Amino acid sequence: MKILRLRLENFRNFEDTALDFTDGINILAGNNAQGKTNCIEAIYFCTCLKSYRVKREEQLIRFGKEKAAITLDFSIGSREEQLQILFTKDKPKEYRHNGLVIPRLRDLLGCFQSVIFTPDHLNLIKEGPQKRRSFLDMALCSLDLQYTDQLLNYQKILKNRNALLNQCREDPSKKEMLFIWDEKLAEAGSYIAKARQDYLLRLDEYAKDFYRSISKGAEKLKLLYLNQFTKEQAAREEFHSLFLNRLEKTREQDIALGQTVSGVHKDDILILLAGKSMKYFGSQGQIRSAVLSMKLAEAECVAERCGHYPILLLDDILSELDAHRQKFIFSKMEGHQTVLSTCELGKIRKKGDKVFFIKEGKVVRERVSSSGSGCID
Ligand SMILES: Nc1ncnc2c1ncn2[C@@H]1O[C@H](COP(=O)(O)OP(=O)(O)OP(=O)(O)O)[C@@H](O)[C@H]1O
Numbered sequence: 001m002k003i004l005r006l007r008l009e010n011f012r013n014f015e016d017t018a019l020d021f022t023d024g025i026n027i028l029a030g031n032n033a034q035g036k037t038n039c040i041e042a043i044y045f046c047t048c049l050k051s052y053r054v055k056r057e058e059q060l061i062r063f064g065k066e067k068a069a070i071t072l073d074f075s076i077g078s079r080e081e082q083l084q085i086l087f088t089k090d091k092p093k094e095y096r097h098n099g100l101v102i103p104r105l106r107d108l109l110g111c112f113q114s115v116i117f118t119p120d121h122l123n124l125i126k127e128g129p130q131k132r133r134s135f136l137d138m139a140l141c142s143l144d145l146q147y148t149d150q151l152l153n154y155q156k157i158l159k160n161r162n163a164l165l166n167q168c169r170e171d172p173s174k175k176e177m178l179f180i181w182d183e184k185l186a187e188a189g190s191y192i193a194k195a196r197q198d199y200l201l202r203l204d205e206y207a208k209d210f211y212r213s214i215s216k217g218a219e220k221l222k223l224l225y226l227n228q229f230t231k232e233q234a235a236r237e238e239f240h241s242l243f244l245n246r247l248e249k250t251r252e253q254d255i256a257l258g259q260t261v262s263g264v265h266k267d268d269i270l271i272l273l274a275g276k277s278m279k280y281f282g283s284q285g286q287i288r289s290a291v292l293s294m295k296l297a298e299a300e301c302v303a304e305r306c307g308h309y310p311i312l313l314l315d316d317i318l319s320e321l322d323a324h325r326q327k328f329i330f331s332k333m334e335g336h337q338t339v340l341s342t343c344e345l346g347k348i349r350k351k352g353d354k355v356f357f358i359k360e361g362k363v364v365r366e367r368v369s370s371s372g373s374g375c376i377d
C-alpha cells in the first residue's frame with residue numbers, strides 16, 4: 001500500500017495544498033505550528049475515519065470556512081484508489097470511495113491502512129488502562145469490522161445496564177430485567193475479549209522479537225491480555241460463561257454503585273520485562289524500546305491480516321529516540337512507505353528521501369535529498 005497524493009482543502013491551516021508522495025521516506029519539515037501534525041492527522045483520519053486529536057470535527061475546518069476536504073489517492077499493488085472525506089459545518093461528514101458516496105462508515109473501515117507513532121504513545125505504559133484499551137481498540141477496529149460493531153454494541157448495552165442498575169435501587173422488582181442485559185453484555189463482551197486475546201498473542205510474538213533486537217537480547221518482553229475473567233487463554237464460549245458468572249457475583253455491588261464493575265471495559269495489557277511490570281519497574285529507555293517494539297509489531301499485525309504493510313506515520317517521534325533506537329526504526333522502514341515530521345531535518349535526512357518544507361499551511365519547497373547526514377549514515 002502506498003500513498004500517491006494527499007490534497008487538503010480548508011483542512012486545519014491548509015487552504016488548498018497537494019503533496020505527491022514518494023514510495024520511500026517522506027519528510028514533513030518545518031518549524032513549530034506550521035501544519036506538520038495536521039498533515040499526519042489527515043492521513044490517519046483515512047484509516048480510523050475519525051480524528052485521533054479532537055472529538056469535535058468542526059475544529060478540523062479552517063477558521064472562517066464552512067467546508068473542508070481530505071482527498072487521498074493511494075495504491076494497493078497495481079490498483080489505484082481514492083478516498084475522500086468532506087466536512088461541512090453543522091452537517092455529518094460525507095465519504096467518497098473512488099468517487100462514489102459511501103453511506104455506511106463501516107464499509108470504509110480497513111480500506112486504507114496506516115499505523116501512527118507519536119510522542120504521546122510513549123506514555124502508553126505509564127498511564128492508566130484506558131490508554132492501553134484504546135491502543136487495542138484503534139488497532140482492532142481498523143482490522144475487524146465485526147469488532148467495531150461489537151464494541152459499539154457493548155458500549156450501548158453497558159449504558160442501558162447501568163441505567164437499569166440505578167433504577168433497581170429505587171425499585172428492586174426491576175432486578176429481574178438485569179438478566180436480559182447480562183446476556184447481551186456477555187454476548188458482545190465475549191467477542192471483544194476473544195479478539196483482544198488473539199490480537200495480543202500475535203502482537204506479543206512480534207514485539208518480543210523487536211525488543212530482543214533493540215536491547216540485543218538482554219531481557220524478555222512479554223505482553224499479556226489482562227481481564228477479570230481469566231489470565232489463561234479461553235475460547236469465546238468460555239469467555240461468555242465466565243463473563244455471566246462474574247456479572248452474577250458482582251450484581252449487588254453493581255446495584256449499590258449504579259455501575260457495572262466487571263467487563264471488558266476494565267481490560268488492560270500487562271507489559272512485563274524479565275517477568276516484572278514495566279509500569280512500575282521500567283526505566284525510561286526500556287519503556288521507549290518497549291513502545292517502539294509494540295508500534296512496529298502493530299504494523300506487522302496489519303501486514304499479516306491484510307496482506308500489505310501499512311504506511312508508517314511518525315509524528316515528531318525521532319527527536320524522542322536516541323541514535324540507536326532511531327537507527328533501528330529506520331532499518332524497519334526499509335521497503336515501506338513512511339511519512340515523518342520533524343523540526344530538525346539535518347539529523348535524519350538521507351539520500352532519496354522526499355522533503356516537504358511546510359510553512360503556514362503551505363508546502364513552500366520540496367525536493368528529493370541528494371545527500372544525507374546524521375544517525376542513519
Ligand atoms: N481549524 C483550524 N484552522 C486554521 N488553523 C488551524 C486550525 N486548527 C489548527 N490550526 C493551526 O495549525 C497550527 C498547528 O499545526 P500543527 O499541529 O500541524 O503544527 P506542527 O507543524 O506539527 O508543529 P509542532 O512542530 O509544534 O508539532 C497552529 O498554528 C494552529 O493554530
Ligand SMILES: [Mg+2]
Nearest residue numbers: 036037038316
Ligand atoms: Mg506537530
